[in-house]
Amino acid sequence: MNTPATTLEAPAKVTTETVLRPRFEGTNICTWIGFKHVNYLVEEAVLDWLRQNEWPSRRLFEEAGVGVDLVGIKTRILHALHIDDEVRLTVKASVGENGVVAKVTAMVDRDGHEVKAVTSTVTVQLREEDRHGDGASGVPGFLLPAVVPQITSIVPVPANVPADAVGELKTIGRGGVSSEVDARLRSGDRPAVVWSWRIPYPYCHHTTRMQMSGFLRQMEEVVDLFLEERQASIRTLLDEQNWIPVVPNSNIELTGEAIMEEQLITVFEVLHDFKGVTYTSAMTCYVVRGDELVPVATGEITHGYAVINDRRDWSLVDFDERLLTAVRG
Template sequence: MTVAVDAQPTTSRGRPRYEGGNIGTWVGFKQFVYLAEDAVLQHYRDRGNGPGRLFHETGAQLSFVEHAVRLPGPVFVDDEVWAEAVPVAGGAGAEDTFAVTLTVRRDGQTVPVLKGKVRVAFVAPHGLTGELAAELAGRVVADLADLRPALPGPADFRPGFRWTGTIPYPHCQFSDRMQHSGYVRDLEEVVHRYLAERGISIRRMLTERNWIPAVTRSQVRLLADAYLEEELHTVFSVDDIVKDVMFSGRMDCYVVRDGRIVHTATGSITHGYGVASGPDAGQVAVMDARTQAALLWDAS
């Protein structure tokens, strides 16, 4: 195998998936995260270590384990997006960390639309079957839980809105492990379900206010493996309103395995509301007291 990762930046370009154009022609936040993943994957592919080759020659599974990004500008369905992924020194020894920047061209200017970090780990649940590059040797784990010191599992789910569903095949990678992008989709859906539960569903706010949620920050961290067709319990709550124009929430995901609660992922998201259409389309909406009260989770 050739060198897996080095200090040189990787540049690439791509476009958002058309299915992400959920808000008029604006692209939803998970497409930003997918483009960031693509930028990091290109780094490995350029060095002869794409995930397919890595898996088939060594048995190691390239796995995204975290993103933490802010989204300073929109992406539209026809945009061409330039990406730069730069390896970051230090951090957890078993993980590769990248600083990722996405930009687009607006009126002849280069405009950033994503800035943040993406982390990658290498998992071999059934052991290695071939020789790894020196940079990876000794850093492969059997389970994502091995990336962190052993911690006692939670005694119960934390308070909040809880949604339970069976982990579907499209959310998995390497046949049976839930992947990072599955949790990104989970984060998007649990917010949708939470808002409906609180009486301010996305459709209702769109119909009554002409408001649509818009994400400014998101973060997901995988803590332990979850598997195909396990029941995933996702807990979400909004815990802060920022300057009447943004709300921040927290997601935690759990499975119950052999009678024990396993905390498999955690994440956070910051939303604002934008005007969906008309002369003020794209403007930030100021949330009134009633909307803020509905957003904030009351554990009682």
Template sequence: MTALHETTALRCRPRFEGANIRTWIGFKHFLYLVEEGVLGWFRERGFGPQELYHRYGLGVEIVDCSAQLPAVLEVDDEVRAEVEHTGGRRFAVRLVAVRDGGETLVLKAKVTVALVSERDSEPVPDPIAGFVADTVSAVTAPLHRDCDGDPVELLSDGGRFVWAWRARYFHCHYADRVQHSGYVRALEEVVDRFLADRGVSVGTLMRERSWIPVVSRARVRLVEPALMEETVYTTFEVGDILRDTLFDGRMDCYVLRGNELVQTATASIVHGYAIGAGERAGALAELDDAVVAALTGANR
């Protein structure tokens, strides 16, 4: 069995599904590759998710992933995922694209992983005992909000965009709760819905300005389990406009239990646009007053 402190390097490729604009890969699939790298680290040490679940009654759960995306990733790139255990439940992950005889760093991430107790089974081996947690909320602290009326009305206070979705089985794992990648998908979708609601949809800006969406940072953190078939109330709002070229957005997710909204996840994203045509093709677009007003709600 490979030692816990040693780094694992896994060869992989992005999925074709992620090439939504030209042949560039979207941020969601960067985070999917991070997940594959982390699972490869456990597998190399004899603790793949199947072994952990059936033999030790443990479910692998990414509870936090914070990533920087310094360069684009292309659909045909071969990627080396370098995963280092940095102590406790924490990992450092690097994704390096191998292209044209050289290497390009396309992601740096910090990841927290918990092995959640699912059922009674064999005693947990010492090398992985430090990863074990009773629940996701044993790793992070949930936020509770009183709610005696309509959750959407309460959460939309202050101009937040709210989207409610049902936690269907394909968002979940272990026949129980929404997994980390389910919230990554939710972050992608709530941003898309928010932009359309504000009149600056991805398609509109591409058609009218040749602006292509880019993401330079993203973080998704689980707080409390959202259970299969619960309704997840998801908010999104823009905080700061950064250097007139990027906006900082925040997502929060809640479920209603009794008269309380319980936070289940939180996320942040730094988003901008690359110019897709003309002399400045490839440069970051400057967010003009009309776009800033739409993003911040000043025109509502």
């Protein structure tokens, strides 16, 4: 902390270790932690990498004039996490032209042996906060390559789409939903939904921007709406078959900035299924600007299904005719 920022050209710690427990909010089914809260653990471990290198997000915002933005998070879940688990997360990070790239590994104890539960790759950019001053000033040397005037996409950006591609929507949950999705908003002809709603204040950070946790929530909720539209709602399968969806893989990359109170258009489309055991879907998020839909995030998520055996254990199942119809059309 006493070293002048201008002389700090390398992180003090390339690799850090953080021990965390999942939040109670994430125990949606029995005591298992959903994929969103698994990603929250990953996010917190990356933030702690900055903290252990003496430049936590608060200091970067208040003193250096940049906001910490997770612009990519790609996660693989190898073992389910439970509430009250003590999770040891190791972060090894480097800084390059795309930002801070952090490789995260999460370990957890199972029957006296530590097993690898989660692996993740996270990309972080430091966005200049000129709204509250003169932008970046005093960013430490080891983080300078991560500074951007606006969020910069780390993946190919989808094209803008005319706003009239969003047709008539019905009210379901929050906002409007339709399973009749314009061809301009999709890559194939597998089942899909389009969902429109207004970006609320709680999904944003650094005053106005929708943050990664907001897009994780978006991915979680659009799946729920998709299954409802396909007559395979989560509640229905729980009540009738004791089945739950499980997520082994997910990723989200920001391709632009979504601003508080903009209209967010989310398209969720099945890409393929694997032998009736898992299915992978794509999510693309747009905001309405004038007469165009401007892409702000893309992602993919893979789901399987498990039957709840008891309060502690579940086991994977093959899709039945209802689920196959839902994901294949």
